[in-house]
Amino acid sequence: MSVPVLEIRNLHVDFKTRHGVLHALNGISFSIARGEVLGVVGESGAGKSLTGSAIIGLLEPPGHIAGGEIYLNGARIDGLDFESMRHIRGKKIGTIFQDPLTSLDPLFRVGEQLIETIRTHLPLDEKQARARAISLLADVGIPAPEKRIDAYPHEFSGGMRQRVVIALALAAEPDLVIADEPTTALDVSVQAQIIEVLKKLCRERGTAVMLITHDMGVIAETADRVAVMYAGRVAEIGPVRSVVQHPQHPYAQGLMGSIPPLDQHPSQLQQIEGSMPRLSAIPKGCAFHPRCPLVIDACHQTQPELRASGESFAACIRAGEAA
Amino acid sequence: MLAFILRRLMQSVLVLVVVVLLAFTMFRFVGDPVNQIVSLDTPAEQVAEVRKSLGLDDPVPVQIMRYLYHVVQFDFGISYQFRQPVVDLLAERAPATLELALMSSLISLLVGIPMGVYTALRRDGFFARLFQSISLIGVSLPTFLIGILLIYLFAVTLGWLPSFGRGQVVTVYGRWTTGFLTVSGLKALILPSITLGLYQMTLIMRLVRSEMLEVLRADHIKFARARGLTTHSIHFRHALKSTLVPVITIAGLQLGSIIAFAVITETVFQWPGMGALFLKAVQNVDIPIMAAYLMIISALFVSINMIVDLLYAFVDPRLRTTIKN
Structure with missing residues (x-):
C-alpha cells in the first residue's frame, strides 16, 4: 500500500485557559490517500476547523498540539519550526477558508497576490509567474483571465472570489487541499459550481482534499470517505455511501436522520435531543452518552475506540445497532 | 477625479466663508480695538475719526462684505498694532511655524509608525511594554509642561541646546528664512519640534499599534499565512498597508493641529512664528491679524483634508471607484 498523503495519529489539541486545560481534540486519527476526498462533518465546535489549523501549524494560541503525530507523505510535520512549516503551507498543503469576501487582501490586485504566492514557492521569474497565474485563473473558470488578473478583489463577485481563493490554494500544486467550509458563505446556486471546480481540479492533479463542511449534500456528492466528528473525537469514519445510508454510530445515525427527505414533507424535522457539551464539561466515558438513545451503563465508564462495523469504523460499543 | 477635486x-470655499462669519461674530466680544490704538486722553472726536477711518462704525454685514472683498485679492488689511500689512507680517513669520510643524510631523511619523509596528509585532516584549508606558506619558502630559521639562533638562541643566529662539537663520528665495542651513538653527529646532510632535507621535504610535493588532487577526492575513508567504511580506507588505489606511486620516488631521497648536510651543520657546504673533494679536485686539490667522489655519485644515481623501483613494482601491463617480 502506498504512503497516504496525510496521516494523523491520535492527535490531541489543548487550550490552556485560566480555568484549566480544555481538550479541544481528543485523539483524532485518520488518513487521506492521494487523489482522495475526505469529508469531515459535525456540529459547530466539534473540532473540524481546529483539525485543519493543527495540520497546517496555524493553531491560534493558547491552542497547541498536546500529543499525537501528523505525517505528510510519510514525513512527520507536527512540531516543525515556523520556517520549515511555512514551506509546507501553500507549497504542499493549500488551504481554502470559508469567507471569500475576507480571504483576499483588499489592497492588492488578485494578480499580485497570485504571483507573490507562486514566487514564494516556485523558482519562477515575474513573467513566468504571471503566465502561470493567468492559466490558474482560467483553470478555475474566471472569464478573460488575462484582463481580470489586474482587477482588485472588490471587483469580483463572491463566487468569483472563491474561485480566486481556489486558484491561490492550488498555485504551487499542493499534494493536499484543506477546504474549510468553502461554500458556506456563498449563494446556493454558486455553491455547486465552486464544488465542481474544486473537485475537477483536484481530480486532474491527483490532489487529496480534506473537505470540512456542514452540508451533507456536498459530502454525498463529492467525498470518497467521510469522517463524522463529535466533541473533539472521530465518531465514525468510512466510505461515504455507507456512512450516509447505513450509519453505525448513534450520533451519525441522528445526523443522517435529521436530513429532511426531499420526496416527503414530514410535519416535524427530526433532531438530536440536547446539544453538544461545552469543552469544559465533556462527560466521562463516551462524550455522546447524555444524548444517545442507545445508552447503556458501560457508556458512562469508557471512551470506546474506533472499531470496524459494517463497512465503516465507529467509536461505539453498540455500533451497528439501529436506534 | 477632476470633478471630485472641483x-x-x-x-472648501464655503467652509472658509463660514469661518470668516464666525470669526467676525466672535471678534465683537474680544474688546474694542480703538481703545488699544488711542491713548486715554485722546479727544472723543479723534477717537470717532479713528473708528471711522478703520471702518468700524459701519454695520457688521458691511464690514464682513468689505473684508471678503479684500480677502479674495489676498489683502488681509493693516495690523492695528504694527501699522503694517498683515500679509507681510504673516509671510515673515510663516517660515518659522511651517519649519517647526514640518519637523514635528516628520518626528511623529518617522518615530511613531515604526514604534507602533514594533509594539504590535512584539506585543509582549520588554521594549514594547516600555514604549507603551512612555506613550502614556506623551498622551497625558500637557504640551507646555513637556516643553518646560525639556528646557530644564537640555538647556538649563545640561546646556546642550538653546532654550529659545530660532538660532541663526538664512534667507533663501528672497524672503523665506530657514533654520535648516545653520548648526544653531538646527539645534534650536530640536527641543520645540520634540515638544510639539511628542503628543502626535505617541498618538500615532498607539493608533498604529491597535490597528495593526486588529489587522493581524483579519481573515486575509490568516489566509496569507496559510499560503506560506514569508513573515516579512505578511507583516510589512500586507498587514502594514491595511494598517496605514485609517492612520492616514488621523495623521493628516494631526498635521493640521500641529500647525494650529504651535501657539503654545511657540510661546514656551519664544519661537518667532505665526502662533506667537496670533497670541500678541489677541492681547491687543488686533482683529486683522486674528482673522487672517484663522483663515490660514482653516484653509490649511481644508486642504489637508482634501489631500487625505485623495491619498486614501491612492492606498485603498475600493475607494477609487467611489471618487471616480
Missing part, C-alpha cells in the same frame, strides 16, 4: 474646492 467639488471639494467649492466646499
Whole structure:
C-alpha cells in the first residue's frame, strides 16, 4: 500500500485557559490517500476547523498540539519550526477558508497576490509567474483571465472570489487541499459550481482534499470517505455511501436522520435531543452518552475506540445497532 | 477625479466663508480695538475719526462684505498694532511655524509608525511594554509642561541646546528664512519640534499599534499565512498597508493641529512664528491679524483634508471607484 498523503495519529489539541486545560481534540486519527476526498462533518465546535489549523501549524494560541503525530507523505510535520512549516503551507498543503469576501487582501490586485504566492514557492521569474497565474485563473473558470488578473478583489463577485481563493490554494500544486467550509458563505446556486471546480481540479492533479463542511449534500456528492466528528473525537469514519445510508454510530445515525427527505414533507424535522457539551464539561466515558438513545451503563465508564462495523469504523460499543 | 477635486474646492470655499462669519461674530466680544490704538486722553472726536477711518462704525454685514472683498485679492488689511500689512507680517513669520510643524510631523511619523509596528509585532516584549508606558506619558502630559521639562533638562541643566529662539537663520528665495542651513538653527529646532510632535507621535504610535493588532487577526492575513508567504511580506507588505489606511486620516488631521497648536510651543520657546504673533494679536485686539490667522489655519485644515481623501483613494482601491463617480 502506498504512503497516504496525510496521516494523523491520535492527535490531541489543548487550550490552556485560566480555568484549566480544555481538550479541544481528543485523539483524532485518520488518513487521506492521494487523489482522495475526505469529508469531515459535525456540529459547530466539534473540532473540524481546529483539525485543519493543527495540520497546517496555524493553531491560534493558547491552542497547541498536546500529543499525537501528523505525517505528510510519510514525513512527520507536527512540531516543525515556523520556517520549515511555512514551506509546507501553500507549497504542499493549500488551504481554502470559508469567507471569500475576507480571504483576499483588499489592497492588492488578485494578480499580485497570485504571483507573490507562486514566487514564494516556485523558482519562477515575474513573467513566468504571471503566465502561470493567468492559466490558474482560467483553470478555475474566471472569464478573460488575462484582463481580470489586474482587477482588485472588490471587483469580483463572491463566487468569483472563491474561485480566486481556489486558484491561490492550488498555485504551487499542493499534494493536499484543506477546504474549510468553502461554500458556506456563498449563494446556493454558486455553491455547486465552486464544488465542481474544486473537485475537477483536484481530480486532474491527483490532489487529496480534506473537505470540512456542514452540508451533507456536498459530502454525498463529492467525498470518497467521510469522517463524522463529535466533541473533539472521530465518531465514525468510512466510505461515504455507507456512512450516509447505513450509519453505525448513534450520533451519525441522528445526523443522517435529521436530513429532511426531499420526496416527503414530514410535519416535524427530526433532531438530536440536547446539544453538544461545552469543552469544559465533556462527560466521562463516551462524550455522546447524555444524548444517545442507545445508552447503556458501560457508556458512562469508557471512551470506546474506533472499531470496524459494517463497512465503516465507529467509536461505539453498540455500533451497528439501529436506534 | 477632476470633478471630485472641483467639488471639494467649492466646499472648501464655503467652509472658509463660514469661518470668516464666525470669526467676525466672535471678534465683537474680544474688546474694542480703538481703545488699544488711542491713548486715554485722546479727544472723543479723534477717537470717532479713528473708528471711522478703520471702518468700524459701519454695520457688521458691511464690514464682513468689505473684508471678503479684500480677502479674495489676498489683502488681509493693516495690523492695528504694527501699522503694517498683515500679509507681510504673516509671510515673515510663516517660515518659522511651517519649519517647526514640518519637523514635528516628520518626528511623529518617522518615530511613531515604526514604534507602533514594533509594539504590535512584539506585543509582549520588554521594549514594547516600555514604549507603551512612555506613550502614556506623551498622551497625558500637557504640551507646555513637556516643553518646560525639556528646557530644564537640555538647556538649563545640561546646556546642550538653546532654550529659545530660532538660532541663526538664512534667507533663501528672497524672503523665506530657514533654520535648516545653520548648526544653531538646527539645534534650536530640536527641543520645540520634540515638544510639539511628542503628543502626535505617541498618538500615532498607539493608533498604529491597535490597528495593526486588529489587522493581524483579519481573515486575509490568516489566509496569507496559510499560503506560506514569508513573515516579512505578511507583516510589512500586507498587514502594514491595511494598517496605514485609517492612520492616514488621523495623521493628516494631526498635521493640521500641529500647525494650529504651535501657539503654545511657540510661546514656551519664544519661537518667532505665526502662533506667537496670533497670541500678541489677541492681547491687543488686533482683529486683522486674528482673522487672517484663522483663515490660514482653516484653509490649511481644508486642504489637508482634501489631500487625505485623495491619498486614501491612492492606498485603498475600493475607494477609487467611489471618487471616480
